[in-house]
Amino acid sequence: MTTVLVTGGAGYIGSHACKALARAGFTPVAFDNLSTGWAEAVRFGPLERGDLLDRAAIDAAMEKHRPVAVMHFAALSLVGESMQDPGRYWRVNLGGALNLIESAVAHGVKNVVFSSTCATYGDQDGVVLDEDTPQRPINAYGGSKRAIEEVLGDFGASHGLRRVIFRYFNVAGADPEGELGEQHQPETHLIPLMLEAVAGKRPALTVFGEDYPTRDGTCLRDYVHVTDLAQAHVLGLRWLLEGKEDRVFCLGSGTGFTVKEVIAASRAVTNREVPVVMGARRAGDAAALVSGSRRAVEELGWEPQHSSLRQMIGDAWAWAQKPGYQR
Structure with missing residues (x-):
């Protein structure tokens, strides 16, 4: 079976993505430090416990599982916290993503599906945001996500890394079959x-x-249902594996x-x-x-x-x- 490395695969969205991948015939490998994720949510493939700030751990997972693609969810994501401690958000989100991208390229993995955010648009009130809306982040969370998008573009130009990027706002709901759900500590949604x-x-x-x-x-x-969001990421993966162009997609109502x-x-x-x-x-x-x-x-x-x-x-x-x- 075709293996996909899913960072944050023990988290709320990542675990639903792993289920959708398994249903689509892929083997999802959850790479997660379990700081906010749950080992019990990893039910559809193996768990590799590791931190994106640990390049050696990423390399080991790449070498062990030989994925055809990376699906990147892992990130700090609390807007208020990012305004209080921006350094941590830049260090973890951007630094971790850079380690992941460099490891992927080093191991010949050229397909990345990136879970970005509409927070990259900033406070553009009262308009429908789409892929062509200018990005003007107003906090370190949105800023770090936009920076990761730019890094992916740079690696695409220099190393042929291909990417699908999804931007969306609030994710809600739970697996309709009752296997997975939303549980954060602390809860903010x-x-x-x-x-x-x-x-x-x-x-x-x-x-x-x-x-x-x-x-x-x-x-x-x-709001978008987490199951619908997970399915979009599988479609994005198939888009890349079919050799189609780099693309950004917004997801919302x-x-x-x-x-x-x-x-x-x-x-x-x-x-x-x-x-x-x-x-x-x-x-x-x-x-x-x-x-x-x-x-x-x-x-x-x-x-x-x-x-x-x-x-x-x-x-x-x-x-x-x-x-x-x-x-």
Whole structure:
């Protein structure tokens, strides 16, 4: 079988990507230091425990498994933390990616699918972001991801490294079959925080501001189901293996949902009230951030079949009621 090295393969998105790869006939090898991932989520191929800042560990995994491609998810990803400690984000995200890219080239691996972010666009409020939108990151998280995109381009020019890059905003939901789900420590994402409040695991969900210029005053954001996102990455891999050109794809709904709409959908799905506390605006929060996916639909043939708000919340709610992974 064809092997793919999946960095961050024990994490939320990476583990779902490993499942999608296995279903598509690949052997996913999860490379993860387990700082935020879960060994229990590695169910579809071997786990190589290692850190991207350890070049020798990457080389050893490359030599052992001889992958045809790398799928790169591993990164620090908390925007607020990246503003408080930018050095750590640049060192880990960019330094780790550089080690990975250099190791891939040294071992003859010329195909990289990179999980980037719409945070590379910065605060471009109220427009649908697409592949041609100028990138203007405003924090070290978005900046480091944009830099990795540029490094990939440089290695493409000098070493023939080929890449597909995906940019997207909020990932939500859980494996509809119940094998995998979202569990972060600490949790920072709206839907799992909301469901923790519904389940009584936290006192309430805090809504930060209700005076934004949106249809109900709360921030509007784009969401994509994690299963749909994983499938896009498999399509991106096939794109490269078929010899097609380097490409950037944005993944999103193009419309998005407000915080109040997410809360209302939760009530309909769970049949429970969401305890809510209204808070002040957070510094740096844009009113509306959405991403289009026309190119991915038209060129990759991507079909986001699970990304209705009801299914994303429903699958996340089903997962939230399972034991999950406990450290």
